[in-house]
Amino acid sequence: MIAGDGTALTATGSSLRTRQLTGAAGVLQLGGLALVLGGSSAVLAAGVAALGALVAVSALAPAALAAMRRNRGWIVFAVGLVGVSWWAKATVTRVAHTNLDFLSSSPPPWFFRGSAPSVIGGSPLLAATVMSAAGGLVLVADAVRVWLGLAPLQRGPWRQMTEARDRTEGVAGRGLLGVALVALAAFLGISLAGRYVTRSPGLQVIVLLLVAGAAALLIGIPVAVGGLMRLDRDKVGSARERERQRFAAHLHDSVLQTLALVQRQAHDPVVVARLARRQEYALRAWMAGEAELLSDTIVAALRDAVATVEDEHGITVELTAIGDRPLDPRGEALVAAAREALRNAARHAEGAPVFVFAEMSAGNVEVFIRDEGPGFDAGAVPPERRGIQDAIIGRMASAGGVATVESFAGEGTEVALRLRPGRAGR
Amino acid sequence: MNGLRQRLVVVDDHHLFRAGVRSELLAHCDVVGEAADPAEAIAVIAETSPDVVLLDVHIPDGGGVAVLRALQGGTIRPAVLALSVSDAAEDVVPMIRAGALGYVTKTISTNELLSAIERVAAGDAYFSPRLAAFVLQEFSAPEPTSAHDASLEALTPREREVLHHLARGYSYKRIGARLDISARTVESHVGAVLRKLQLSSRHEVAHWAASRGLIANDEPDAP
Numbered sequence: 001m002i003a004g005d006g007t008a009l010t011a012t013g014s015s016l017r018t019r020q021l022t023g024a025a026g027v028l029q030l031g032g033l034a035l036v037l038g039g040s041s042a043v044l045a046a047g048v049a050a051l052g053a054l055v056a057v058s059a060l061a062p063a064a065l066a067a068m069r070r071n072r073g074w075i076v077f078a079v080g081l082v083g084v085s086w087w088a089k090a091t092v093t094r095v096a097h098t099n100l101d102f103l104s105s106s107p108p109p110w111f112f113r114g115s116a117p118s119v120i121g122g123s124p125l126l127a128a129t130v131m132s133a134a135g136g137l138v139l140v141a142d143a144v145r146v147w148l149g150l151a152p153l154q155r156g157p158w159r160q161m162t163e164a165r166d167r168t169e170g171v172a173g174r175g176l177l178g179v180a181l182v183a184l185a186a187f188l189g190i191s192l193a194g195r196y197v198t199r200s201p202g203l204q205v206i207v208l209l210l211v212a213g214a215a216a217l218l219i220g221i222p223v224a225v226g227g228l229m230r231l232d233r234d235k236v237g238s239a240r241e242r243e244r245q246r247f248a249a250h251l252h253d254s255v256l257q258t259l260a261l262v263q264r265q266a267h268d269p270v271v272v273a274r275l276a277r278r279q280e281y282a283l284r285a286w287m288a289g290e291a292e293l294l295s296d297t298i299v300a301a302l303r304d305a306v307a308t309v310e311d312e313h314g315i316t317v318e319l320t321a322i323g324d325r326p327l328d329p330r331g332e333a334l335v336a337a338a339r340e341a342l343r344n345a346a347r348h349a350e351g352a353p354v355f356v357f358a359e360m361s362a363g364n365v366e367v368f369i370r371d372e373g374p375g376f377d378a379g380a381v382p383p384e385r386r387g388i389q390d391a392i393i394g395r396m397a398s399a400g401g402v403a404t405v406e407s408f409a410g411e412g413t414e415v416a417l418r419l420r421p422g423r424a425g426r
Numbered sequence: 427m428n429g430l431r432q433r434l435v436v437v438d439d440h441h442l443f444r445a446g447v448r449s450e451l452l453a454h455c456d457v458v459g460e461a462a463d464p465a466e467a468i469a470v471i472a473e474t475s476p477d478v479v480l481l482d483v484h485i486p487d488g489g490g491v492a493v494l495r496a497l498q499g500g501t502i503r504p505a506v507l508a509l510s511v512s513d514a515a516e517d518v519v520p521m522i523r524a525g526a527l528g529y530v531t532k533t534i535s536t537n538e539l540l541s542a543i544e545r546v547a548a549g550d551a552y553f554s555p556r557l558a559a560f561v562l563q564e565f566s567a568p569e570p571t572s573a574h575d576a577s578l579e580a581l582t583p584r585e586r587e588v589l590h591h592l593a594r595g596y597s598y599k600r601i602g603a604r605l606d607i608s609a610r611t612v613e614s615h616v617g618a619v620l621r622k623l624q625l626s627s628r629h630e631v632a633h634w635a636a637s638r639g640l641i642a643n644d645e646p647d648a649p
Binding site for chain 1: 533555556559562563566590593594595596600
């Protein structure tokens, strides 16, 4: 408890101190800038600006390091920024040298080859230009992203870097600040490089292209990344929502209805078991994608037949199938015969298990309906013999198939239904 | 049943199901441990060394197959009976390949479950009609469903016949009578099928090859 409170206090305090130090650094930097522009001693200006830079680094470095640890992307960004600016400076230097040497015999620019004080005096100006340009562009990019709804207000990259989370000014304010910083950078940049650039149209174009390209990248990349991410999120989100609705609709039509029925019939365990079993079949078939993708297959029809007979007779049937086929007229005849065989089994098995095994391969269809009931002697004609003859054997024969019934007293009964490929009925 | 009470461990992430099994089997078996995930299961099995493990196919963190894989390397080798609400061959067959001796669905009656437990406790296979059908399918798939199906040693006609009868719901005794062999011979055919399945599992093949220096090392187990 106490430790936690202490930590919170420290965090607030450090954030406050960071902000004060950052402000002081900014004031020192601006002071250095003013001294340079005011034509006073370059050494004094450089000293003031360097002090500001030191303060800024000491204040911001921990936050920046922490932000980089949190978000590795920043490291890539920073390395890239350093690389690009180094390359830009090298290019500008080379082009400037060639052009200037070619155009005139005047001395080379002071901030490339000049005396030590000029170089030191030029550095804060260059640093201020680059920093205000980068900072301003980041703020503009951030504002654009927030404005387009691509990022939440409080979570921009600049915010993460500086940890200034409790500030409340709006997007417009930050955007304006960014534009102001960019304008300052442009002003400084022109005053810094203008005297050389104006002499060479080629250099002008190159510098303009570099600046415009950097600005476009700084604004465009975060916006583009945010946009792509939102697109992805939307796509995933709407797909998930559609799927959820489909599930909800299905569960409502099936499971919830069954549960309601179960509650109303709770006094009758047989009915409850039957309902549960039927719902189980249906849910399984749906989960396996059969109910929607292949509703017209032999196995689906067999499953229907099993459910029907289970409901009619209050028995339990175990159905297993290998393979499947589309339901054609011959398949329908086979399923009808299987239903009759199941009814027979249910009537005579008296609660003993009933198994249905269907096997389909290369056009062959075989279905076995077996019960472990008392069975009957093939010699003595049982009363249901007639039913078997017409409803099972006759049906299969007219579909071009074969039905065999095998039974021994005390051994149960098995009806085998077979269809061979390419033998149409009649 | 036969005087000797089997010591069971029930592995299932559904608390209600474990409680149900425990109360159902109370009169016939001792449930000496329960677990809800593979790590727990392995610990409980090591601690209690039960005769039989009832192992749900679908448990979090790797499924029942993870438990079977862990047991393969260990010294305690209880008989494992797989059970689940799933009907999918691709869930069940890997359990058998990884060493389960049988598979039943959770809707099985108490008596059937007891006889399955008795049978696997004796080291024999217990093939429900559904499992027999899945295994037939595994051996007869025209195009292999997984990379190593091609390595399945073919079933003999007799083994195929036995499996076919099992799928149709015949008991070992009836199958024996129909095929003119003893129930014990039927059982040994089923055991042979089980061994063919398990030997051809990727894990075992990889180990077999590695032990003969045929391949550098085994790749990670695939289900």
